Amino acid sequence: xxxxxxxxxxxxxxxxxxxxxxxxxxxxxxxxxxxxxxxxxxxxxxxxxxxxxxxxxxxxxxxxxxxxxxxxxxxxxxxxxxxxxxxxxxxxxxxxxxxxxxxxxxxxxxxxxxxxxxxxxxxxxxxxxxxxxxxxxxxxxxxxxxxxxxxxxxxxxxxxxxxxxxxxxxxxxxxxxxxxxxxxxxxxxxxxxxxxxxxxxxxxxxxx
Amino acid sequence: xxxxxxxxxxxxxxxxxxxxxxxxxxxxxxxxxxxxxxxxxxxxxxxxxxxxxxxxxxxxxxxxxxxxxxxxxxxxxxxxxxxxxxxxxxxxxxxxxxxxxxxxxxxxxxxxxxxxxxxxxxxxxxxxxxxxxxxxxxxxxxxxxxxxxxxxxxxxxxxxxxxxxxxxxxxxxxxxxxxxxxxxxxxxxxxxxxxxxxxxxxxxxxxx
DNA sequence: GGAATAACCGGAGATACCTCCAGTACGGTC
DNA sequence: GACCGTACTGGAGGTATCTCCGGTTATTCC
Numbered sequence: 001x002x003x004x005x006x007x008x009x010x011x012x013x014x015x016x017x018x019x020x021x022x023x024x025x026x027x028x029x030x031x032x033x034x035x036x037x038x039x040x041x042x043x044x045x046x047x048x049x050x051x052x053x054x055x056x057x058x059x060x061x062x063x064x065x066x067x068x069x070x071x072x073x074x075x076x077x078x079x080x081x082x083x084x085x086x087x088x089x090x091x092x093x094x095x096x097x098x099x100x101x102x103x104x105x106x107x108x109x110x111x112x113x114x115x116x117x118x119x120x121x122x123x124x125x126x127x128x129x130x131x132x133x134x135x136x137x138x139x140x141x142x143x144x145x146x147x148x149x150x151x152x153x154x155x156x157x158x159x160x161x162x163x164x165x166x167x168x169x170x171x172x173x174x175x176x177x178x179x180x181x182x183x184x185x186x187x188x189x190x191x192x193x194x195x196x197x198x199x200x201x202x203x204x205x206x207x208x
Numbered sequence: 209x210x211x212x213x214x215x216x217x218x219x220x221x222x223x224x225x226x227x228x229x230x231x232x233x234x235x236x237x238x239x240x241x242x243x244x245x246x247x248x249x250x251x252x253x254x255x256x257x258x259x260x261x262x263x264x265x266x267x268x269x270x271x272x273x274x275x276x277x278x279x280x281x282x283x284x285x286x287x288x289x290x291x292x293x294x295x296x297x298x299x300x301x302x303x304x305x306x307x308x309x310x311x312x313x314x315x316x317x318x319x320x321x322x323x324x325x326x327x328x329x330x331x332x333x334x335x336x337x338x339x340x341x342x343x344x345x346x347x348x349x350x351x352x353x354x355x356x357x358x359x360x361x362x363x364x365x366x367x368x369x370x371x372x373x374x375x376x377x378x379x380x381x382x383x384x385x386x387x388x389x390x391x392x393x394x395x396x397x398x399x400x401x402x403x404x405x406x407x408x409x410x411x412x413x414x415x416x
Numbered sequence: 417g418g419a420a421t422a423a424c425c426g427g428a429g430a431t432a433c434c435t436c437c438a439g440t441a442c443g444g445t446c
Numbered sequence: 447g448a449c450c451g452t453a454c455t456g457g458a459g460g461t462a463t464c465t466c467c468g469g470t471t472a473t474t475c476c
Contacts, residue, residue: 197410271427
């Protein structure tokens, strides 16, 4: 059971925009309906909803749900993809108006707000780190961070030996390692520490 | 495993703040046997062992296992408690031989080695962050880190506004947010970033 | 030693996750 | 509009987690 074939190439990446091979019309309908129902049920009943009840409400069998979303985490990713997109695409905008350090802090603040509102996505973040899995969430977040990091390195504000993917790991790790009970100021402190670690000259921004 | 039992005796699941009566003799025997069997099976078959098979091998019902360990994570914590203790008690020793920064780096290295060897404990770390749960693992790790952090703040090497529990969160987050596939150098990079964030004058240790 | 009474046992059962595959129906072709 | 290949369906079933409670022991008190 543990030596299952990890090469399920049939797994379709959850990508809202582009489609690599169009689904059959009925399949696309089912897929859309599952996401829609899942979003509604997650919003109403929290993140502990049974996948079977989502499938039932969407009028499909559990098998159909699992064919589209290989795991609960994959479904979570798809459900929150639209809202996450707003956060990630914001990086370039922030960067055009702020210096890299401020942009990174601002971006992380928005990301933290998103996570705070959608804590149900945390299992997807954990799963994104797992060996075999592909996480589009993680890839998008890393891309957003990379935009800012590159700018910061070029401007000389950030250390040159820093990699965006490491910042993603630390940031998501900070979310996972804290709970809802910890207030937003706790998360803010952790994120500030992470940003401080990137700065060539961190002295000036240290306060609190 | 000779004197291992004495160590796990007082790690009762719930602490109510009151003095707790010792377990009944048969209950204590069962509890010890469960931990012993679990340790053996985790070591042999990895962390995906069914709890029912652990209970069976220990000669108890699944109900008895769950009465002693409210979840898989609680059992993992108990199993690895002895080895974790070696890591946490090491902090004071390192501190007596090294400056705070070096001690922290060395300690984190040992902690990382422990995690790498016992990756099965990671779910317990995640669970330790959950709202209602009490994690003795997390408390012990934080105590160890605190020892070093306090020394570093006093010596002026570390920022004064830093809290051990935040370092615990970032450190454990770094473990959770990476996978076994990421080599040890990946973890080392993340841990170094965390330590750098604490330093008042980080410039000198930055190399790579 | 022999009740009395907590404390503890253990496994059946409820629930959820995920897999598998025989059957169904879509969409291109003629 | 009928045919055919195949993409897709859906739910039964296997496995694991965790709960519940009638029954069984250990311990205490006489």
